[in-house]
Amino acid sequence: MVNFHSDSINQLFDTILSLESREECYAFFEDLCTVKEVQDMAQRLQVAVLLRKGQNYQQIAKEASVSTATISRVNKCLTYGSGGYKIALDRLKEDEA
Numbered sequence: 001m002v003n004f005h006s007d008s009i010n011q012l013f014d015t016i017l018s019l020e021s022r023e024e025c026y027a028f029f030e031d032l033c034t035v036k037e038v039q040d041m042a043q044r045l046q047v048a049v050l051l052r053k054g055q056n057y058q059q060i061a062k063e064a065s066v067s068t069a070t071i072s073r074v075n076k077c078l079t080y081g082s083g084g085y086k087i088a089l090d091r092l093k094e095d096e097a
Contacts, residue, residue, distance in 0.1 A: 043066055044070065044074050047064050047066055047074040048078060049089065050063060051071070051074060051075055051078060052078070
């Protein structure tokens with residue numbers, strides 16, 4: 001993956017990490033992003049969850065209303081990415097337990 005580290009991105013991530021509730025996240029992301037941008041990120045996470053559960057592309061495309069290109073991109077990140085999805089999905093699984 002491309003190295004996109006910068007001071008401004010560090011500040012963004014530090015800000016996100018400082019949020020303490022789902023309501024604070026909603027407020028921050030509503031101000032920061034368009035509704036479509038947030039929906040797209042949520043959709044990609046949903047695809048990652050479904051891929052990890054072993055669903056095939058056709059099942060995911062139907063359930064998540066995404067293109068196979070989006071599924072392929074998420075799958076590529078799961079397989080060859082920097083591990084961000086794995087960390088997040090492992091934590092999500094822990095929280096569900």
